[in-house]
Structure formats: C-alpha cells, structure tokens
Amino acid sequence: MHQTRRSFIRAGGAAALLAAFGAALLKPGRALAAWNKGAFEAKSAVDAMRALGMANAEDSKAIDIRAPEIAENGAVVPIDITSSIPGTTSISVFIEKNPFPYTGTFDFSQGSVPYVHLRVKIGESSPVRVVATAGGKHYTTVKEVKVTIGGCGG
Amino acid sequence: MAEPMKIRATLQGDVADVRVLMAHPMETGQRKDASGKLVPMHFIQTITAQLNGKTVFSADVSQAISRNPVFAFKVKGAKAGDKLSVTWQDNKGEKRTDEVVIRAGS
C-alpha cells in the first residue's frame, strides 16, 4: 500500500492499524456492504479511507469539486461533485477537520451520471477530500473550504 | 413520524435531473438541548433512488449532512412519465419513501 499522501504522514500508526483491522472485519469495499460503522466512526480521513479500502487512491484532476472558498455558514455548505473518470461507480466525501471526517459514499448504477449535490456541516475551515471509484481503482482530489463568523455573535 | 420529502425530477434530454428535500433533524449527538442534556444522535444513514423499480442511485451518509438534507443527482435513460422513488432510512430504523413521475423539461 502506498503511503505517499500527506495526511498519511500525520496519521497515528496505531490508529491506522486498528482501523485496518476493523475494516478487515467489516469487509473493505462497499459493494453490498452494510453502512460502514468503522469508516464512519474513524477520527481521521486517512483511517476512514483505510476502512473503506481507499487508502491507495491516486491524485486525479478529473474530479471536479464545486464548493465555496468561504462558506457563509458552516452548518450548511453546498458541494457539487462531478467525476469525469470513465466508469465511475461511486463518489466518497471526507471533511478532514470534522470530528468524524467520513461523510458519505454515493453509488451510481444503471448508468446514472457520476454527479452529486449535497450540503454538509463543516465545523472549522477544512480540506474537503473526494474519492472517486472506477473499475475498482480509487482516485482523489481535495478542495479547501473556509468557514467564517457572521452576524452579531450574540 | 417521518414527514414527506419534496422531490423534483425533470428531464434534460435523456437525463433526469433529480432534486430531493428531506425533513430530518440530522442530530450529531454533540448538541445540548435547553436543559443542557446531550441530544442523542438521530440521522439518515442510507438513501436509495429507484427508476421504475431499479436502483439507480444509493448513498450511505453520516450525521455531517446538514439538517433537512438536500441532495441532487442525475439519472440517465429516463423518459417523461417514468416513476422515480426515493427512500431514506435513519439510525433509529425510521423509513420514508416518496415517489414522483418524471416531467419533461421546459
């Protein structure tokens, strides 16, 4: 498994191991799998990606993330994701600074277009990582979203 | 009791643009109520969309999805008059399904 990703270096080895062990029990890969508790409860994006068998995702420019540079309100941040990688079957989203970064996986079947719009809670300014899966391989890209304080703070 | 969803499914060529509004609190389990007690986690976990009974889109999601969730996706090979249904299920086992007929785009 490649460990070239920046966030891997930051990840605690023990935690990663534990997550990998959990993932093995829960069968990595999503096809027909139940809601992946191990991945959803992982406290880092890298652990969640391991639990999902996506840790070896390679950087790709063929995934487009449309999200605000500065979100008006972290409680509702709109994100549009489109993958132009041929044969994309799923898109997964990780908000790296959230307490539980893994936010969800969207599966496309019967030729539905690999596009999804979702709205998420982002607790503090954070990279939003997207992994697209095509032909059993994983591709990834990231976009930074800043959240601000608005209103009177009262 | 789960409240109805609002679903819009409009054709653009042979692609149906589907937009869904769901009524759900999406509690993270980290919020405290007025009396200072933690409100237990309560959030949608799975979503399935079917075109004439065949699954075309599905999702597993976390409590980080915003309250009263909004999703949009695109279904290829749809025709005006096709039936599109959406089902969600939350961590308490609550479920809701709503169905619309796909409309021709304007």
Added chain:
Amino acid sequence: MRHALVLGLFAATAAAPWPQAAAQTPDPTAAEFDKFREIMEQDNPAELFEVKGEELWKTPRGPKNASLEKCDLGLGPGVVKGAYAQMPRYFADVDRVMDAEARIVHCMITLQGFTYEELAKAPFSSLVRTPEPVSIVTYVAAQSRGMKLASPQNHPKERAAYETGKAIFHYRAGSFDFSCASCHGVDDKRIRTQPLPNFTKPDQAIRAVQGWPGYRMTGGVMHSLQWRLNDCYRQQRFPEPGYTSETLSALLTYVTVNANGHVYRGPGIKR
C-alpha cells in the same frame, strides 16, 4: 451545534496562519456568498414548510374546527394568491394595519378559536418545533412568488403606519444607544462578514423583505419577519416587542413601502 461551531471557529482562527486581513473595500467574501446563495435558493428546505403550511391552511382545526379558507388577507375571504405582496395593509374589521403574520394569527383566533395567549407563548421556531403560524405564513408568502410588492398607502392609517414606522426605525435608546438605523441606515457597511443593507433607500429596502420568511442555515429552522424583528430588538438591547404588535406592523409598513415595486421572490434562505 451552533455553539460548538463557534468554539471551533475560534480555535481555527487562532491557529490559522492567516495572511493579511482583507481590505475594507467591498469584498470578495460577499461575492462568494452571493454566488452560492443562488444554488441554495434553488433547493430550499423552506419548501418543506410551505407544504406543511398549505395543509394547515386547508385543514379544519382548533376549538371551532374550521379551516383558514375564509381568512381575509386583504383581497377577500380565502384569496391567498398575491395577498402577501400587498401587506402590511389596513383591515377595517380590526381598524389597524396588519402584516401577514399578524393577520394569520388574527384569523386563527377569530375563525379557529385559538387564543392570542397560546399563539404568542412560544411564537418562534426552535430545533424541535415550528409554530403553526410560521409554516402558514411561509405558504401564504409563497403564493406571492414573482409578484411586485404593493403594500398600499391609501387609508390614512396606512400612511400613519408608514410615518410611525419610520420614527420607530430611527428611535435611539437602550443600553447601547442603538436604533434600527444604527445598522440599517447607511450604505455599504457590514457586521462581521454580513452585509448591512440600508433600508431607508428603496433599492436596498427590498432586502428587508426578500428572503423572508426564510430558512435559516444557523439551526436549520424556518423563521418569519416577526422573528427577525424580535431578534433585532434583542440585539438592539431593547425590551421585547409584543408578537404581531402594531409596532412591528408599522416597522414592516415602513420597510415594505420603501421596497414597493420590487419583485418578491418567495420564501428564501438566510445565513
């Protein structure tokens, strides 16, 4: 959520190797908000409340087991289409000017038999409850989508409401010496990152009406103008204005008449 969010933000801003603070000129932040505002409005959870409000309007309820379909919103009993865009207005049966929510509450009392006390007890949305008038006013407002605002100034009491509302708008008092105009009486200012429209000017007054009732991202609840004004007065450090009181109808008359002629886009989405 909100509290946790704010705390998180402090941590983030303290730690972030922030570059230079932005210049004070009209900023890219507002432009970025506007860009995504449109996307947010396209699919607005407010629609969920609109549907609920319609059901509440049409269902026989209350001690008198009546629907609101005989409620006169100013265009005749039961006419909902376009009524919101023509309020506040004078109503002869109560001999005062009423805004939309004040009129709906009046109808719930007279037609359905609810009491003002029960409706005014907890009139604003929380995470666990959306009061019925809030959903109903969302439905009523949606029935004026795409219409031009035309709050009338024909009756002497409508004109008096405008002038009184203007005086209320400019009245400075309270612990912080604020009036509504302290924040909304000059051009091109903002609180934190939030732009402050100048409601004394017609082209900006529309922003007092546009987007309300609004689905508020903070907390994810539906709020009406009654809530907006109540919370303004809280932050103005004033005592609390009565729910659906004439003071609030007068204020709404002032800003709506200033905005007359602008197209109302229906229930919106707010920060």
Added chain:
Amino acid sequence: MRLASAGLLAVAAALLASCATPQRDYQPDALAMMKRDFHARGIAGMDRLNQDSVQAACNTYKDEPPQGVAEKLQKEQLATIKWPADGKLLGDWKSGEKIAQNGRGMAWNDKGGVGGSCYNCHQVGPRESSFGTVGPSLYQFAKKRGYGADIQRYAYGKIYNAKAYSLCSQMPRFGHVGALTEQQMKDLTALLMDPASPVNQ
C-alpha cells in the same frame, strides 16, 4: 407659454407633495406605541425605552446636533468617565482580544455585560478576517497614532464613553452603562495600545 404652464404644474405638484407628506413629528406617536407594545424581559426593562439627554439630542437632531448642544453634552459625558484609581490604563491584550471577539452582553437573554462586540463593527487584529465595517479599522491603532499617554487616555475614554468625543457616534458607552468592567476596558485598551499586541504589528 408652455414654460409658464409647466412652472405652474410644478408648483401644484410641490403643493400636493407637501400635503401628502405631513411635516408633523411622529416620534411621540412612535414612543407611545412602543411603550404600549413592548414588555420587560430578563435584564431588559421598559426603562430602556426612555431617552437620556444624549439619545434625546441625537433623536431630535437626527444625529446632527448643533455645535453648542453637542459641545455641552460631550462635556457632560466626559465628566462621567471614571478613570482607573491606580492610574494604569493598560491591561492584558490577550484577554482584550477575547473580549473584542465576544458579541454578547446586555441583551434580554444575558445576565449583564459580557463582551465588547468590537469585531462586529471594527477591524482589530490582523488574524481575524470576520470583522465589521460600521466603525473605522483599528488595525495598527497605536502604531499609526503613537503609544503616548494621551492616546492611551483617548482609547480608554472612547471605550468608556464614546459620546464624550462624538455625541451621536454609533458606538455604545460601554463603561457608562456598565457593559464592561474597568479590567475589561483596560484589557481592550491594551489590545489597541500595547506594542506587543498583534494590532500594532
């Protein structure tokens, strides 16, 4: 001829307009209506609707009082400022930053004064990009104006009672109304005046 009738029309229109917009003062109506419609809640009593001399002058003159009125009242306001007994005006800028960030205090859901709400209206420290523009930027406050005793005194006095310096300023009188304690105002003064404060970097 055509010019003359156009002139007449204009006069008629002006007359009509002046009839349509009565010149009478609606402030008494407004105040009576508010006194009837508002109620006390929490710490926000009905007395808050009453105008003090400063508010009355600003309301009457629409924030532009004649020079004589302004000078007299500003002098009165200046006399209300209680300067710290120990003579020290600078506290801890780090807690000053926290006070500047906090937008709470004096509202009906507060127990009393809490924060200074500074960032709501002012740019202050360079790290916070969420700042308002109702008031002027305070970034590099002392670096631009100097670190001397007179500027320190101005900063403290302005926070204590902004109306002593500009009668109808939109800035609250934090010390005068008890929204901030002496220590809090010292900390805020330090945030603006301390050479080590990020404000002056």
